[in-house]
Amino acid sequence: MSENIIEIKNINVSYGSNHVLKDINLNIKNKDFYTFLGPSGCGKTTLLRLIAGFEKSQSGELFIEGNEISHSNPWERDVGMVFQNYALWPHMTVYKNISFGLEEKKIQSSEIKKKVAEVLELVDLQDLSKRYPYQLSGGQQQRVALARTLVVKPKVLLLDEPLSNLDAKLRVQMRKELLDLHNKLDITTIFVTHDQEEANAMSTNLAIFNDGIVQQVGKPVDLYNNPSNTFVANFLGTTNVIEGEIKDTIFKSKKGLVVKNINKNAKGTSILLRPQNLYLEQRNEKFEKFIGAVKTQEFLGNIVRYTINIKNHILVLDTLHEVDKKIYFPDEEIVFYLDSEKIKFL
Amino acid sequence: MFKNLFLKSTAIFIGLFLLIFLAVPIFQVFYVSFLDQNGHFTFLNFYDFFQSALFIESFYNSFYVAAMSVVLASIFAIPLAYFTARFNFRGSVLIQSLGFIPLIMPPFVGAVAMKLLFGRNGSINLLLNDWFGFKIPFMEGLNGVIFVESIHYFPFILINLITSLNSIDRTMEESAQSLGSKGFRLFRRIVLPLSMPGYIAGASLVFLKVFDDLGTPLLLDVNNMLAPQAYLRISSIGINDPMGYVIGVILVLTSVSAVYVAKLALGGKDYSMLQKGGGGMIKRNFLPHQKYFAYFVVFFILFLVLSPHIALTLLSFGTIWSFSVLPDAYTFDHYKDVFENSVFIKNTLLYCSIAAFIDIVLAFFISYIVLRTKIIGRQLLDYVAMSALAIPGLVLGIGYLRTFYSFNLPWNDKPLASWWFMIVIILAVRRLPYALRACNAVLMQISKYLEESAESLGAQKTTIFRKILIPLMMGGLLAGFITSFSTATVELSATIMLVSTESDAPLAYAIYSYMQTAAGRGPGAGFGVIGVLIVAAGTYLSQLIIEKKYKQRGMDAKVD
Numbered sequence: 078m079s080e081n082i083i084e085i086k087n088i089n090v091s092y093g094s095n096h097v098l099k100d101i102n103l104n105i106k107n108k109d110f111y112t113f114l115g116p117s118g119c120g121k122t123t124l125l126r127l128i129a130g131f132e133k134s135q136s137g138e139l140f141i142e143g144n145e146i147s148h149s150n151p152w153e154r155d156v157g158m159v160f161q162n163y164a165l166w167p168h169m170t171v172y173k174n175i176s177f178g179l180e181e182k183k184i185q186s187s188e189i190k191k192k193v194a195e196v197l198e199l200v201d202l203q204d205l206s207k208r209y210p211y212q213l214s215g216g217q218q219q220r221v222a223l224a225r226t227l228v229v230k231p232k233v234l235l236l237d238e239p240l241s242n243l244d245a246k247l248r249v250q251m252r253k254e255l256l257d258l259h260n261k262l263d264i265t266t267i268f269v270t271h272d273q274e275e276a277n278a279m280s281t282n283l284a285i286f287n288d289g290i291v292q293q294v295g296k297p298v299d300l301y302n303n304p305s306n307t308f309v310a311n312f313l314g315t316t317n318v319i320e321g322e323i324k325d326t327i328f329k330s331k332k333g334l335v336v337k338n339i340n341k342n343a344k345g346t347s348i349l350l351r352p353q354n355l356y357l358e359q360r361n362e363k364f365e366k367f368i369g370a371v372k373t374q375e376f377l378g379n380i381v382r383y384t385i386n387i388k389n390h391i392l393v394l395d396t397l398h399e400v401d402k403k404i405y406f407p408d409e410e411i412v413f414y415l416d417s418e419k420i421k422f423l
Numbered sequence: 424m425f426k427n428l429f430l431k432s433t434a435i436f437i438g439l440f441l442l443i444f445l446a447v448p449i450f451q452v453f454y455v456s457f458l459d460q461n462g463h464f465t466f467l468n469f470y471d472f473f474q475s476a477l478f479i480e481s482f483y484n485s486f487y488v489a490a491m492s493v494v495l496a497s498i499f500a501i502p503l504a505y506f507t508a509r510f511n512f513r514g515s516v517l518i519q520s521l522g523f524i525p526l527i528m529p530p531f532v533g534a535v536a537m538k539l540l541f542g543r544n545g546s547i548n549l550l551l552n553d554w555f556g557f558k559i560p561f562m563e564g565l566n567g568v569i570f571v572e573s574i575h576y577f578p579f580i581l582i583n584l585i586t587s588l589n590s591i592d593r594t595m596e597e598s599a600q601s602l603g604s605k606g607f608r609l610f611r612r613i614v615l616p617l618s619m620p621g622y623i624a625g626a627s628l629v630f631l632k633v634f635d636d637l638g639t640p641l642l643l644d645v646n647n648m649l650a651p652q653a654y655l656r657i658s659s660i661g662i663n664d665p666m667g668y669v670i671g672v673i674l675v676l677t678s679v680s681a682v683y684v685a686k687l688a689l690g691g692k693d694y695s696m697l698q699k700g701g702g703g704m705i706k707r708n709f710l711p712h713q714k715y716f717a718y719f720v721v722f723f724i725l726f727l728v729l730s731p732h733i734a735l736t737l738l739s740f741g742t743i744w745s746f747s748v749l750p751d752a753y754t755f756d757h758y759k760d761v762f763e764n765s766v767f768i769k770n771t772l773l774y775c776s777i778a779a780f781i782d783i784v785l786a787f788f789i790s791y792i793v794l795r796t797k798i799i800g801r802q803l804l805d806y807v808a809m810s811a812l813a814i815p816g817l818v819l820g821i822g823y824l825r826t827f828y829s830f831n832l833p834w835n836d837k838p839l840a841s842w843w844f845m846i847v848i849i850l851a852v853r854r855l856p857y858a859l860r861a862c863n864a865v866l867m868q869i870s871k872y873l874e875e876s877a878e879s880l881g882a883q884k885t886t887i888f889r890k891i892l893i894p895l896m897m898g899g900l901l902a903g904f905i906t907s908f909s910t911a912t913v914e915l916s917a918t919i920m921l922v923s924t925e926s927d928a929p930l931a932y933a934i935y936s937y938m939q940t941a942a943g944r945g946p947g948a949g950f951g952v953i954g955v956l957i958v959a960a961g962t963y964l965s966q967l968i969i970e971k972k973y974k975q976r977g978m979d980a981k982v983d
Binding site for chain 2: 129130131150151152154156157158160162164166167168177178181182225226229231
């Protein structure tokens with residue numbers, strides 16, 4: 078068996094004239110925490126539901142552990158899904174919700190009891206087994222949904238935006254718990270989200286979706302450092318994208334902004350600059366100096382974010398705020414520096 | 424403060440109205456059932472009731488008929504609801520609209536006509552006998568009541584069940600599927616329990632309606648049931664006979680316990696509130712042979728549903744219809760009779776419009792007081808007004824007769840109970856819950872900030888009512904008015920007790936009294952058709968208004 082537990086080959090899904098997934102190819106490694114990241118409507122949830130068996134593809138193949146399963150029913154796949162709205166059955170207690178899958182597998186009742194108790198302990202809900210879902214908080218419901226799926230030991234755990242219904246504080250806590258569970262159980266997990274921060278913090282690998290197409294695949298840091306297109310660059314954090322031409326070691330934008338000392342081997346029609354790679358102080362003599370006008374200023378506490386107008390380009394600059402550091406205001410002249418080694422090209 | 428004084432006195436006025444015209448009459452029924460001939464307290468009347476073989480049989484029959492009607496209505500409703508909710512099925516629209524048709528006509532109107540279609544020598548059995556040599560006793564005795572009632576009331580189950588199924592989130596099934604569940608097991612463990620709230624709500628409504636119905640058994644000559652017994656005791660022996668009241672008490676207690684049992688069965692859980700997405704079950708396409716089967720079932724039930732209407736129309740145009748599949752010949756003579764006696768129609772239009780107007784005014788103020796003020800006892804107002812739903816019309820009628828018989832009108836010294844306006848009031852009380860529901864629904868959608876912003880601009884409460892609330896609520900108020908109006912036109916069981924002279928009688932009473940003689944059936948059916956047309960027009964109109972309201976969603980979105 079290959080190290081890939083899931084292989085997705087040339088998958089296409091359309092609803093009528095709406096082509097939702099276009100020729101998707103992905104390999105997901107065993108024990109990976111794999112994220113499908115993208116804006117809403119990009120096809121990421123459709124692909125997840127396809128793996129679970131709730132959607133049908135018009136063409137392509139889907140392998141789990143080497144077996145082609147794109148024509149098998151959801152109940153034959155051994156794939157566990159946690160839904161965005163948790164989908165806890167309101168007419169069953171926590172215990173009943175969790176034991177459901179074991180009962181369907183015709184497991185002995187003494188065994189069921191043991192397994193449910195184990196998984197309840199795993200998600201720290203031992204005392205709530207007799208409650209009904211409506212008596213639980215959002216975070217507790219979430220954990221019941223996880224327990225219900227984990228108890229049957231599926232080959233793959235699918236999580237459909239599991240954190241989106243939680244408040245900000247709980248979301249950060251659940252992130253940690255999810256990762257802990259993943260590490261403890263060594264279960265391959267596919268996580269769908271539109272939140273890049275979540276994706277970066279949690280995934281071992283991620284696939285960025287837009288418009289039904291996989292834009293780029295890789296480790297979070299690699300994607301951040303080397304985005305393969307402007308969509309990826311902008312979706313993973315903020316980026317200044319300037320279109321223009323590179324000749325020798327000089328970049329010249331259409332509007333006339335010039336950047337010198339460009340890497341000899343650089344190729345492309347745009348340069349990418351992260352806001353934190355523009356500086357207010359000249360840390361190195363190789364840094365190139367620019368003068369612009371402040372357009373807006375946002376004071377975020379540890380960071381001050383400026384947008385700067387230069388030659389009719391609007392650039393975003395983030396600077397670490399140290400106590401008593403000067404703050405610029407709109408229409409003020411601002412001097413900033415650029416490290417040409419941090420420029421990426423598209 | 425003026426505004427509070429105005430609302431408080433309105434609340435007190437409405438409270439008094441409900442006390443005098445709802446609480447006191449029902450209390451009277453209970454009170455009299457515990458009195459002996461000398462006016463002393465006694466349990467003897469109840470003892471007598473349970474000693475009488477006739478009453479025991481009547482009780483059993485009423486119970487049996489109501490329960491069997493629920494069973495038969497379920498057999499009609501469940502497949503239709505399931506087709507609609509589960510499958511991509513063009514017949515769904517047909518099913519949903521088909522669900523409203525029987526509600527337009529109360530069962531007693533078509534009861535006699537149904538005998539001519541399904542009776543021992545009715546059209547269907549004549550055909551069956553010709554073709555296959557046997558007959559089916561659709562209309563024999565209690566069967567007839569069950570058959571007619573379930574055809575008319577199955578939509579209560581259908582509509583509630585469809586609502587329930589459509590509020591099941593598809594992830595409910597999907598999560599079970601990915602845990603290895605499928606087919607009938609999945610249906611039994613997930614879909615069935617989740618659809619129970621709707622089914623129970625519908626089934627208990629059917630049970631109540633059938634248990635309390637007076638007109639249908641009377642017109643089908645089935646007297647050994649509770650409601651007919653109560654009516655016959657009071658109308659033949661007199662208003663001092665305690666047995667009528669004892670039966671009244673038993674009707675009320677059974678109604679209330681049916682509601683209670685239904686509540687208990689639901690366990691106080693409203694699943695639809697807990698499922699965030701909604702949107703209904705996973706939809707499938709029919710296989711070809713399933714599709715034919717589904718259409719067959721739909722058309723079969725469609726035929727049953729329309730049969731009272733068809734039979735009534737035939738009866739109203741037919742000359743003689745006896746021992747034949749169709750009437751011998753057709754005529755307009757019955758309608759000539761109808762229009763010569765149009766006083767019944769005039770009465771009904773008058774009574775019902777006044778009653779519906781009273782309803783909508785009361786309902787507006789009750790919902791405003793409940794939802795927008797902190798007046799003490801406001802919930803009680805709402806609760807009492809809604810409780811009219813659980814009180815059988817017949818019992819309320821008996822209560823009115825008893826309570827208002829002893830007061831005389833100042834201008835002609837006749838008892839208050841025989842004054843036509845009492846019919847208006849009893850109709851208003853009976854239909855108040857409908858109007859109240861409509862008002863509550865619209866007022867809940869209107870943000871109270873709209874009123875507060877008017878208030879902060881210096882508007883008085885009356886100005887706010889006139890310029891803000893009433894224009895915004897107009898659609899809902901109108902829909903409530905029409906619902907109250909059109910369902911009141913065919914109300915029989917409450918008014919039958921209060922009609923003292925023919926010239927004061929409403930349409931429903933005319934249908935009932937004409938239908939009792941063979942010669943009167945034609946004109947009676949004619950009146951029935953007129954009644955159905957009024958209700959149908961009303962229902963159509965209120966649907967139109969509600970739909971128009973939906974189209975104005977733009978406004979609603981801002982209002983929310």
